[in-house]
Amino acid sequence: MFSSNTSSFSAQYRVMEGPNQKAQNFLGWNVPPEELIHIPPHWLAYPEPEFSVHMLLGLVYIALFLASTIGNGLVMWVFTSAKSLRTASNMFVVNLAFCDFIMMLKTPLFIYNSVNRGFAAGQLGCQVFAFMGSLSGIAAGMTNACIAYDRYTTITKPFDGKLTKIKAFVMILFVWFYTIPWAVLPLLEIWGKFAPEGYLTTCTFDYLTDTFDNHVFVGTIFFCSYVVPMTAIIYFYSQIVSKVFSHEKALREQAKKMNVESLRSNQSQHSQSAEIRIAKAAITICFLFVASWTPYAVLALIGAFGDQNLLTPGVSMIPALNCKLVACIDPYVYAISHPKYRIELQKRLPWLAIKESEGDTHSTATETTVATNPVPAS
Secondary structure, three states, X not given: OOHHHHHHHHHHHOEEEEOXXXXXXXXXXXXXXXXXXXXXXXXXXXXOOOHHHHHHHHHHHHHHHHHHHHHHHHHHHHHHHOHHHOOHHHHHHHXXXXXXXXXXXXXXXXXXXXXXXXXXXXXXXXXXXXXXXXXXXXXXXXXHHHHHHHHHHXXXXXXXXXXXXXXXXXXXXXXXXXHHHHHHHHHOOOOOOEXXXXXXXXXXXXXXXXXXXXXXXXXXXXXXXXXXXXXHHHHHHHHHHHHHHXXXXXXXXXXXXXXXXXXXXXXXXXXXXXXXXXXXXXXXXXXXXXXXXXXXXXXXXXXXXXXXXXOOHHHHHHHHHHHHHHHHHHHHHHHHHOHHHHHXXXXXXXXXXXXXXXXXXXXXXXXXXXXXXXXXXX
């Protein structure tokens, strides 16, 4: 690997000094020689950021860690303890919360590295950090695809057979069987490997090594962990939108023929059914997945196949931060949009002063069927 260049790295990237110029440390200056071989040379060519930058990122990650562990912890607690929420569909919600929870459990490693200005946790810490990130990130993507499929079948094919707990359990098992190899292979360096990135405080799969084998690995993991779930999410939600629009159009046309303003009953103009609120929450979460992981996917592709000079340490930290941010937002989207969850949370933590009426947890849709069947309550 890079063992033959370890001494040159130590000399070249420790300090830069010139006449009347303050000493400038480069990334990796405080890394033991035996650990330097694990760091891609690309990052060692950049100056170390100010300590205040490390501290600022550390504080941001502390806030994200607290928000995520509390939010996702509440989701897992409420959805598993409340009988009304122990449905097949909500098994995906719990799995997603578990993925987000695992994603943020590695935050203390980042904070430790930031306080110590770099690769302080060493190769072992890097492996743990990257393994947890790969496992939770890919599983979250596939779980979002399952949620999209569930919303698709619930809204567009309500009478084709309700999702059973056994089917949901099998789908979740598939998610993890699909995910685990992509975390284990680079961990054991069977195919690909994990390496530090950016300010050397985070780790992910190595997208910088310029070999054919690594290019194939990056391309394959990009397709399997990003393109596959993304394609499923886009397809299922586009079908939902298409079905809803065609249904609404048919309702308007039928109402016009009958010379009435609307065919809806027991539903005010501004009220929404429980199903639509849940669907909106699911769509929002899947949008967040797309928005958070797309920059990381682009970063990896540039590193493997593009101009690596575009990837500065500061730039590489932004997609990593985006991925952590979505793990914090997910549970609060459900807290806002899922009526039954709000009711159960209100029962358990009344001091939160959540205002949600019991009636909002039931479907209010009693529409006349024209182009499709009415959506049943979940």
